[in-house]
Amino acid sequence: MAARDDADRRAWAYLARAAEPPSAAVLALCDDLGPVDAADAIRSRSVPRGHEAALEVTGARADTDMSGDDLEIADRIGARLVTRADDEWPGWQLMALDQADTAFRGGEPIALWVRGPGRLDEMAGAGIALVGSRAASSYGEQVTSSLAGGLAAEGVTVTSGAAYGIDGAAHRAALACGAPTMAVMACGIDREYPAGHARLINEIAAHGLVVSEYPPGTTAAKHRFLTRNRLVAAMANAVIVIEAGRRSGAANTAAWARKLGRPLGAVPGPVTSATSVGCHQMIADGSAVLVFDAPSALALSAPDATLGTGGGRARSTDLLSADEKRVHDAIPGRGAVTIDEIAFSAGLDLAVVRSALARMDVSGHVQNVDGAWKLAR
Amino acid sequence: MAARDDADRRAWAYLARAAEPPSAAVLALCDDLGPVDAADAIRSRSVPRGHEAALEVTGARADTDMSGDDLEIADRIGARLVTRADDEWPGWQLMALDQADTAFRGGEPIALWVRGPGRLDEMAGAGIALVGSRAASSYGEQVTSSLAGGLAAEGVTVTSGAAYGIDGAAHRAALACGAPTMAVMACGIDREYPAGHARLINEIAAHGLVVSEYPPGTTAAKHRFLTRNRLVAAMANAVIVIEAGRRSGAANTAAWARKLGRPLGAVPGPVTSATSVGCHQMIADGSAVLVFDAPSALALSAPDATLGTGGGRARSTDLLSADEKRVHDAIPGRGAVTIDEIAFSAGLDLAVVRSALARMDVSGHVQNVDGAWKLAR
Numbered sequence: 001m002a003a004r005d006d007a008d009r010r011a012w013a014y015l016a017r018a019a020e021p022p023s024a025a026v027l028a029l030c031d032d033l034g035p036v037d038a039a040d041a042i043r044s045r046s047v048p049r050g051h052e053a054a055l056e057v058t059g060a061r062a063d064t065d066m067s068g069d070d071l072e073i074a075d076r077i078g079a080r081l082v083t084r085a086d087d088e089w090p091g092w093q094l095m096a097l098d099q100a101d102t103a104f105r106g107g108e109p110i111a112l113w114v115r116g117p118g119r120l121d122e123m124a125g126a127g128i129a130l131v132g133s134r135a136a137s138s139y140g141e142q143v144t145s146s147l148a149g150g151l152a153a154e155g156v157t158v159t160s161g162a163a164y165g166i167d168g169a170a171h172r173a174a175l176a177c178g179a180p181t182m183a184v185m186a187c188g189i190d191r192e193y194p195a196g197h198a199r200l201i202n203e204i205a206a207h208g209l210v211v212s213e214y215p216p217g218t219t220a221a222k223h224r225f226l227t228r229n230r231l232v233a234a235m236a237n238a239v240i241v242i243e244a245g246r247r248s249g250a251a252n253t254a255a256w257a258r259k260l261g262r263p264l265g266a267v268p269g270p271v272t273s274a275t276s277v278g279c280h281q282m283i284a285d286g287s288a289v290l291v292f293d294a295p296s297a298l299a300l301s302a303p304d305a306t307l308g309t310g311g312g313r314a315r316s317t318d319l320l321s322a323d324e325k326r327v328h329d330a331i332p333g334r335g336a337v338t339i340d341e342i343a344f345s346a347g348l349d350l351a352v353v354r355s356a357l358a359r360m361d362v363s364g365h366v367q368n369v370d371g372a373w374k375l376a377r
Numbered sequence: 378m379a380a381r382d383d384a385d386r387r388a389w390a391y392l393a394r395a396a397e398p399p400s401a402a403v404l405a406l407c408d409d410l411g412p413v414d415a416a417d418a419i420r421s422r423s424v425p426r427g428h429e430a431a432l433e434v435t436g437a438r439a440d441t442d443m444s445g446d447d448l449e450i451a452d453r454i455g456a457r458l459v460t461r462a463d464d465e466w467p468g469w470q471l472m473a474l475d476q477a478d479t480a481f482r483g484g485e486p487i488a489l490w491v492r493g494p495g496r497l498d499e500m501a502g503a504g505i506a507l508v509g510s511r512a513a514s515s516y517g518e519q520v521t522s523s524l525a526g527g528l529a530a531e532g533v534t535v536t537s538g539a540a541y542g543i544d545g546a547a548h549r550a551a552l553a554c555g556a557p558t559m560a561v562m563a564c565g566i567d568r569e570y571p572a573g574h575a576r577l578i579n580e581i582a583a584h585g586l587v588v589s590e591y592p593p594g595t596t597a598a599k600h601r602f603l604t605r606n607r608l609v610a611a612m613a614n615a616v617i618v619i620e621a622g623r624r625s626g627a628a629n630t631a632a633w634a635r636k637l638g639r640p641l642g643a644v645p646g647p648v649t650s651a652t653s654v655g656c657h658q659m660i661a662d663g664s665a666v667l668v669f670d671a672p673s674a675l676a677l678s679a680p681d682a683t684l685g686t687g688g689g690r691a692r693s694t695d696l697l698s699a700d701e702k703r704v705h706d707a708i709p710g711r712g713a714v715t716i717d718e719i720a721f722s723a724g725l726d727l728a729v730v731r732s733a734l735a736r737m738d739v740s741g742h743v744q745n746v747d748g749a750w751k752l753a754r
Contacts, residue, residue: 143648223732226739247696255739268645268657271520271669280645283660284667290660292648319624355600362603362632 011035012083013067017215018058022107025053073216079115090124096260109213115189116209127157129236131250132166132243140243144169150294152179159236180208186228187220229253238301240265244278263300265291327356336372388412389460390444394592395435399484402430450593456492467501473637486590492566493586504534506613508627509543509620517620521546527671529556536613557585563605564597606630615678617642621655640677642668704733713749
């Protein structure tokens with residue numbers, strides 16, 4: 001299926017609406033028959049043996065073919081339908097959905113409606129999701145802006161859900177930096193939800209991508225937010241929760257991140273703040289890593305990079321005092337020396353050397369071997 | 378050495394001043410000779426073969442016997458000298474100092490001067506150390522008060538270093554609750570350092586304990602703070618850093634906690650606050666556990682207690698919505714049921730059940746087995 005023809009496109013648009021996505025059954029049928037025959041099979045209520053599930057999930061909608069309208073609406077608003085047959089299908093990112101133990105409302109989307117100049121696979125591949133409370137505090141919004149700005153400057157796609165609060169602050173900061181940002185919606189890409197973010201969503205579509213697995217016209221519904229959250233997590237290399245109360249949608253996205261094997265970070269805040277409770281809980285129980293700035297967020301998605309990780313810093317001499325540095329420099333790279341030798345080399349009083357060694361022993365820079373001192377490691 | 382006589386007491390007082398503590402060499406000599414003969418050996422500069430180190434560390438002070446004065450000063454201010462020969466010696470807590478790889482300024486104190494009505498071993502055994510920046514923020518002081526108050530109410534000894542900032546807030550909160558608190562000093566117990574905390578230190582001595590390994594009259598000195606910090610960590614079941622800048626004394630106490638195998642907690646704060654940087658770093662690099670309230674601090678020192686740990690809470694049904702609880706209750710303790718059966722039992726619409734199950738699947742309350750649902754675990 002290298003060349004996409006109009007019939008395929010129509011068939012995918014039909015299939016994307018025939019079942020409430022995601023639907024492994026519909027995709028399995030496509031895999032066996034191709035999109036055109038799969039669409040015909042569903043329409044005619046006659047599928048090969050073993051594919052009965054595809055009929056069950058399409059029972060209510062099989063008769064309604066709006067594929068022409070859907071594609072026309074998409075065209076009109078500068079959107080397109082992206083399917084597994086397209087080069088920009090983010091197959092690598094979505095693979096996690098099939099591998100994870102996601103019995104209910106997991107699974108790959110049937111297809112994705114996307115609106116904007118960005119290329120879906122590239123943006124998803126470069127994405128970090130910033131999510132959090134709709135009822136964000138001003139602290140939360142401030143941290144989000146700073147984090148999103150820092151990530152955008154590093155070429156990261158800031159992915160979020162276009163909601164009020166943290167989501168909006170994340171998209172806005174990326175846009176302010178002239179960086180692409182991706183909004184994954186729980187409604188059709190022709191809808192502006194929440195209404196107060198209509199202008200923001202249009203700006204995202206103008207400079208980045210607005211994405212949805214729901215056909216044009218689909219209204220946001222509670223279960224669709226939960227289903228959408230899995231896509232936010234899947235189409236990002238890491239998920240960072242900036243503020244979350246004890247129960248929140250962000251906690252759901254975080255749970256999806258864990259299920260899908262995406263590194264999960266959380267930003268701490270005052271322990272007196274209700275909107276940081278969820279973040280602290282995730283960090284405390286070990287399900288999220290503490291993120292405090294853009295480098296620590298980047299390190300999360302690319303753990304090989306030694307950006308801002310405490311482990312690396314501990315042995316660095318950057319934080320040593322002037323005296324400590326002199327003492328450190330007076331110890332040779334190999335072998336051990338006495339305190340007197342160090343004091344002589346460094347030109348420092350014995351007491352100063354002793355005190356510096358004590359601190360650097362505790363900080364792990366030096367170690368004592370039978371009364372003599374050597375550099376640790 | 379069950380009965381303590383006056384000669385022993387005098388000898389210990391002499392030994393406690395003969396070397397800058399700690400001194401493994403002096404203690405080793407005491408182990409071999411007993412305190413009276415050890416003191417004589419040092420005074421006469423003649424020790425058994427193998428104990429030459431005890432002479433080296435006492436070279437400058439061996440001639441000065443102030444033991445009578447020291448004991449008299451202690452008596453006068455309601456203090457006493459506690460040694461390994463005493464029942465209240467916190468031997469179990471201090472054992473970590475000998476076992477840890479603490480080449481320099483580690484090791485057990487020679488003896489401890491203590492002032493106050495508390496019993497040293499009991500207070501140390503019930504202690505949690507709250508430490509942090511002298512330049513604390515009002516947020517830091519507020520959190521310290523709340524944490525110390527919560528711990529004091531649970532019978533925990535709030536241990537700290539009587540410094541400005543976090544230390545002072547910790548002691549004050551414990552005192553305000555009428556709970557005992559212990560200050561470990563970097564100067565003699567007859568000194569009030571810092572001067573601005575004179576009244577606080579006297580209150581601690583009146584209701585709890587002021588402790589020091591330094592003889593009466595000893596002035597606070599930089600290296601003594603670092604040495605003192607190891608005692609703060611040793612004489613506590615856990616160390617919690619409430620605020621710490623990038624470099625701070627609290628980071629040194631935290632390093633001692635790690636060296637001594639004491640659970641280390643850190644309280645997060647705004648990522649925009651310079652006084653929380655050290656805490657965030659410790660949590661991010663995994664050396665400290667995030668602590669956000671008294672129960673999470675208690676859980677740190679007694680991990681078997683399931684107080685406030687995220688893991689335990691995740692599966693609790695406390696946080697489920699009314700619909701989710703009905704769905705949860707409709708699933709039997711054993712075996713799996715279909716969505717239809719759940720909807721029937723719960724008296725809820727299929728869509729509501731589906732949505733509740735989706736959320737509870739992600740939150741780990743339920744799991745799907747071949748299309749049917751059962752309670753997780």
